[in-house]
Amino acid sequence: MTHTKKRIRDSWFSAEHNFGGLSAKLSAVETSAIVLLPVPYEASTTYRAGCRHGPSAIIEASTNMELYDEELCFEPCAAGIHTVRPLDVVDDAGEMLKRICTVATTHVERGKFVTLLGGEHTVSLGIVRALRAAHKDLSVLILDAHADYRESYRGNEYSHACVSRRIAEDCNLVLAGVRSLSREEADSLKASNTIFYSHQFRAVRGKTEQKALIERVVERLGPKVHISIDVDVFDPSIMPAVGTPEPGGLLWDEVLDMLRAVITQREVVGLDLVELAPVAGLSHPEFMAAKLLYRTWGYLLKSSCGKR
Numbered sequence: 001m002t003h004t005k006k007r008i009r010d011s012w013f014s015a016e017h018n019f020g021g022l023s024a025k026l027s028a029v030e031t032s033a034i035v036l037l038p039v040p041y042e043a044s045t046t047y048r049a050g051c052r053h054g055p056s057a058i059i060e061a062s063t064n065m066e067l068y069d070e071e072l073c074f075e076p077c078a079a080g081i082h083t084v085r086p087l088d089v090v091d092d093a094g095e096m097l098k099r100i101c102t103v104a105t106t107h108v109e110r111g112k113f114v115t116l117l118g119g120e121h122t123v124s125l126g127i128v129r130a131l132r133a134a135h136k137d138l139s140v141l142i143l144d145a146h147a148d149y150r151e152s153y154r155g156n157e158y159s160h161a162c163v164s165r166r167i168a169e170d171c172n173l174v175l176a177g178v179r180s181l182s183r184e185e186a187d188s189l190k191a192s193n194t195i196f197y198s199h200q201f202r203a204v205r206g207k208t209e210q211k212a213l214i215e216r217v218v219e220r221l222g223p224k225v226h227i228s229i230d231v232d233v234f235d236p237s238i239m240p241a242v243g244t245p246e247p248g249g250l251l252w253d254e255v256l257d258m259l260r261a262v263i264t265q266r267e268v269v270g271l272d273l274v275e276l277a278p279v280a281g282l283s284h285p286e287f288m289a290a291k292l293l294y295r296t297w298g299y300l301l302k303s304s305c306g307k308r
């Protein structure tokens, strides 16, 4: 971390409050390849609340992060990252998803790579709808400790606990890193062959076996992919700032290996990162989430250079 960089503590509406604390030139919407859409929506959290504070914590952490990527040897921010003003939140999930879809569609139609920053996992449905309209045969890879595959939960079909079920109704769904689900969810997911459990990753011995398992995940995806990352996919020892932590999760390098493999072998058309609920006194979770986004954009930018 640089010690000279000034922390930016302005309000959401300040022009400087954008991902990476980028200059106006590097964050103008017209010239940015990447558009970040913060959605501090939280309505159906069932355990520890706070994911509505995730977007602001991650963006603030990102303003203290090095913008040179030491793995990729370039500065992904040179492609431009525009941070949209956080969406106004309404309680009604149907209305919230409509708003997300409208804003995401505007940017997708302008050729931007849209990244949604939640908030609770329900928001992913909004960007998936926008991408589905633009790309037929969309596959969605969800990295999550929870299957979230219930038909409805506590009478709410738009609960975070149903998000992958809703996505599977319209897209080819692949779940990875799961370690918490009901028997009914396990039975239906087994039948559709779309689930990779965290214990499968934990059981691999060495890089060759790990690579083979990741290849099986990639093979299940069609040519166009949206990636949805619920940060609770990570082991709680490295990512404690989540509403419902589950032991036995994935590690930093494993998630990067999977993202790198998917991005180099498929056309990734969208991304979201959700469910970070900051913990007072801990800053590594939001730094990790900011770096994860930045690294993923780096993979995407490198990969699209190579493909053209």
Ligand SMILES: [Mn+2]
Pocket: 144, 145, 146, 230, 232, 233, 275
């Ligand atoms: Mn989850």
